[in-house]
Each structure stands twice: as structure tokens, then as C-alpha cells.
Amino acid sequence: MASSLSIYISPQALARNTPNPRNPLPRKLSKSNPNHHHRITRTTSRDFHPPPPPPLSSVSGGDATTYTRLPPKDDFFLSSLHSSTEVKLSELNISTRKIENDESSQEEELFDENLGLSYGKFELFKVNSDSECEDDDNEDEEEEDYGGEMLGFEGGEAGDVVGGDGIEGEEVKEKEKGVPAVMRCFDRAKIFVKAGDGGNGVVAFRREKYVPFGGPSGGDGGRGGNVYVEVDGSMNSLLPFRQNIHFRAGRGSHGQGKKQNGAKGEDVVVKVAPGTVIREAAMDGEHGEVLLELLYPGQRALLLPGGRGGRGNASFKSGTNKVPKIAEIGEEGPELWLELELKLVADVGIIGAPNAGKSTLLSVISAAQPAIANYPFTTLLPNLGVVSFDYDSTMVVADLPGLLEGAHRGFGLGHEFLRHTERCSALVHVVDGSSQQPEYEFDAVRLELELFNPELAEKPYLVAYNKMDLLEASERWVSFKENLQARGIEPFCMSAVMREGTHEVICAAYELVRKRMEDNKEEGWNNPVNLNHVADMVQKQRTAPINEFEISHESSTNTWHVVGSGLQRFVQMTNWRYIDSERRFQHVLEACGVYKSLIKLGVNEGDTVVVGEVHGDGMARLCRQLPIKFEEGVNRFN
């Protein structure tokens, strides 16, 4: 008999390992049990108000798309800037909060020193990317807090009492709320999916006039519904998941008499935006394993297959047992917590310092109508626009929130959305020509890109020096151009408002995209991927042989645990209400060698044997605690 350690990953167990308060148990029994001193494995055969889901139009449909935007700018913390004419990266001198005590002034000074910038009293907010969207019950509150919370230099933290009764001495957990939920949930979501359980089989016998002993006629239960994930081209954010995070497929119907099988459970289709990355939710704030990356509209993946229906007694009829009083429970459908992350699928990303004219450029080259205003951070969420050259050549351009120095450390908004440029083939870097030192602004943004992700800095890019219609910009153009040319960069100049020079910029960007696409074709990375691999893995676990199991011993309680996914499934589907089930169970344990292994490990009379995995809230269903007795060399469970 070959002995080795096997690893079983059941979807239920996987799900149980996620932060699900109802199932706090760890994945493996053995881990939670320090008392184990025996372990063998037997392997025999093989080894704010959320806007209603925005009416978003397809990015590929030729129509430009503008994302749902945050509330009117009057609510925004920088509304005081409306009257100012220009705000520049290096001389942002905005006082929105008087810093009164010494402590905060020190803090302010320290910050300036760290960044080497004189932001003056401009209070940056730190984006808290880890916060989740599920705290949205108080959306109204959040909306009201909007301006205030974003102002906080320390990240706009809002204290939230968990447990809520304000009892002194009780631990108060602080909940960070860096940015309004609508921004946090724009491109991240956490959802729960569960495939349908199979329907139960039934025990029934045919009784008709003149047929008094018609034999077993209990039908099988129907299969549980599947969970699919599908790319919906009309979606361009994950905001709809603010309202709906639970997706449960229907359970299969139970079987009935007259050999009637149950109907299949209803499938559930989770619709996501193109560019969504799906990860298994992980504990401890770490990212879970990437399960799927869905890029193109229409792509559909079978994520979790529904549970098999339990067999009715008609299926158990055999030559030796013509009146079986046994039927199975339907197999449980697997469940998972998933983390969704959207990385926009745009060909070109427009980046630059706040107020440089990025949105203006997008509005000029496409039909998109992003908000444009003369204050930094007008753009709070990325905007997409489709640029059409002729009938069949179009490209999708994304306008991103402005980047500040220190963005890679979470200041401003830009870094929160920079990942959306990861899929872009090229970047257009817009420089505000009217700023005091355009070269400095250019370098600062390039540095932030590199610090955020060096791969971004290596992407093909072009520089568009903007606001040439202004005198100060045109005066500085020559020195800016020479400076960049000396570094081997050929900048473009344009006036986005006057629509001058923008066509050249966008044609050059298209050229970069085209080149990149050709390179990719040569590299041949467009290999077809198996989108159903998660479901395949689940199916594989389901077919795990019943004779692969692991035995561990808890000496303090004299309990033996027999764990294996094949056995687990068998125990879960056994309906203990029927007397024949017990007999079948014992027979299976005998046949697959559980008894033999237990004896070999020294099981004693009166010890408890737990077959199947202990499950917090479903112990009665999933495991069977059986005191074991030995009589005349024969194993018998009571």
C-alpha cells in the first residue's frame, strides 16, 4: 500500500476559508488540531447614492462613453477653487482648512519635506484602496460626509463603532473611508457565488391496482444550477455590484414517485465589465489566486457547476436488493467569495498632472463628454471615449484622474486608477504648458508612473504639450521642447481647447497602438484560454476516488478523523433517514479500506471515529460520529 500525503481542495472548504463569519473553520482539520500524533494517507489506485446601474453604452459600439460621475462640483472640496484661474502642480497653494495646532503644522511641514514640494496648505487625501464597498448601507451619510472626509490629510478616516453601543472600554474598531464608496466600488467588488445544490432522490414504490408490489419507483433529484460569469460589453464599471453581491443558482428539484426525476436548478449568470479580473477572495488582506481574466464582450465562463442530484431508490435496485429503501441527498453546490477587479480595456491612456487638459483632449478627439473645469481633480473616475478614424479603425481612449507627486504612496487619486493603464498599448502624457515649470511637471509624473509600476514607464508614450494658445505656454514651449529633445523625446504641442494639434497627437498615438498590436500578433499571445478551468477543477475533485483519504488522531479526546474529498462527498450525500443508508455506509468504509487503516493505526474500543470533514454549521449532515467497537475481530459501528 503506497502512503503519501494528499491535498484536497474542496470548493466548500475553499469557501469556508474565506472571511465568512458563518463558517469560521479552517480548511483542514489537521491544521486546527495540535493534538494529532498520527497521520497516514492511503492512496491505492492513483495518486454616496449609488446611481442606479448607470446607463452605460458599449465602449466598442462607436459611441463614446462617459462614466457615471460624482456629485456636482459644488460639493467637492476644491470648489473654492472655481474662481481661481490656474492651479499648478508645483504651486498648489490651496488653503481649505486652517491648521491651528502645532501638531498639525508639524505634520504639514514633514509632508512637504518628504515630497520636496510646496503644496502649501493644500490638503491631500490619501486613497484607501483596501476599504470595501459593503459598508454602503449608510450611503446617504457617506454622501454628506463626502467633502469633509476627503479633506483629511490622514486619509479621511471615519471612526465607526463596531458593536455600536458605545460601551466604555470596549474595543472600537476604526473603519477607514478614504474616498466615497462610488469611487471605491468603481473598479472593485467582492461577491459571493454559490452553485445550486442537487435535488434529493426519494424512496417510493409503485402501487397500482393489480400491481401490489410494483417495485421501487423513487426518482432522482435534479442537478443544481450552474454559476456562469459573462462579459457584458455595455458595462464599464463594477458599480452594479454595490447593490447585489450574492449570486446563488437554483437548487435542483427533488425526485418524485413514478420514477419522475427532479428538474434542473436555474443557472445564474454574473455579468461583469470587459477587463475584469476575478480572484478567489483571500484572508489576511492578501490577494487570492487569479481565477479568470475576462477581456472581451461575450466571453462566458462556467465558474461553478451545480451539485449532482441525489439518486432515488429506483436507481439502487439490484439483483440482490430488489426493494432498496435508500435514496441520496443532492450534492451540495460549491460556493466561493470572489474579488473582482476591473482593469479597463483601453488602447490609449491619457495621463498627466491635475488640470493639464486631459479631459479636454478626450472631449475633442471623441464624442465623450467628460467634466472639464479649471481645478485639479475634476476627473474622479476614469472616462472612456472611442476615437474613430474611418469605418473600421477605432481605438478606445481612457482619460484618468490627475497624478500628483507622491501618488504612488497613495496621495491624490491617480494611483488608484493607474492600474487601468496597465492594459493600454500606449500612453499620452499631457503636460500643462502654462505651469511654471512644465519640465518639472513632466518629470514628476514620469517618476510616479515608474514608482507605481516600472512596466508602465516602459510602455510606448508620447508627450503632448498643451495650452499653446496661452502666451506663457507658447513662451516656454521652445525650452521645453529642447529639454526633451536632448533626452531623445520628440514632444507634440497642441491647444486642446482650440482643437489645434490634437489630430496629430491622436494619429501618432494610433500609430503606437497599431505597432504594438502587430508586435503582439507576432508574439502570438492571443492563445485561446480555457475559461472553464475552475469548473473543471471542481469536477475533478468530485471524481476523486473514495479510497483516497487521510486519517488523523486527536489523542485528548480519542477521536479519529477520516478525511478525503471522495468520502466527504459520499457522507454529505448519504441520507441517514433510510435504514439501508447505514448499511451501505459501513459497506463502503469496509471496501475502501478505512477499517483496515484504523486498525493498523491502533484504534481502540470506544474511540470515536469522525468520517468526513467537520463543518461548523452543518455537522449533522456532513459528518458521522460513530463510537467504534470491536467484537471477535469484526469491526462494527454502533
Ligand SMILES: Nc1nc2c(ncn2[C@@H]2O[C@H](COP(=O)(O)OP(=O)(O)OP(=O)(O)O)[C@@H](O)[C@H]2O)c(=O)[nH]1
Ligand atoms: N487655454 C487653454 N485652456 C485649456 C486647454 N486645455 C484645457 N484647458 C483648460 O484647463 C482646465 C482643465 O482642463 P481639464 O480638461 O479639466 O483638465 P484635466 O487634466 O482633465 O484635469 P483633472 O481632471 O482635474 O486632472 C479647464 O479649464 C480647461 O478649459 C488649452 O488648450 N488651452
Ligand SMILES: [Mg+2]
Ligand atoms: Mg479631467
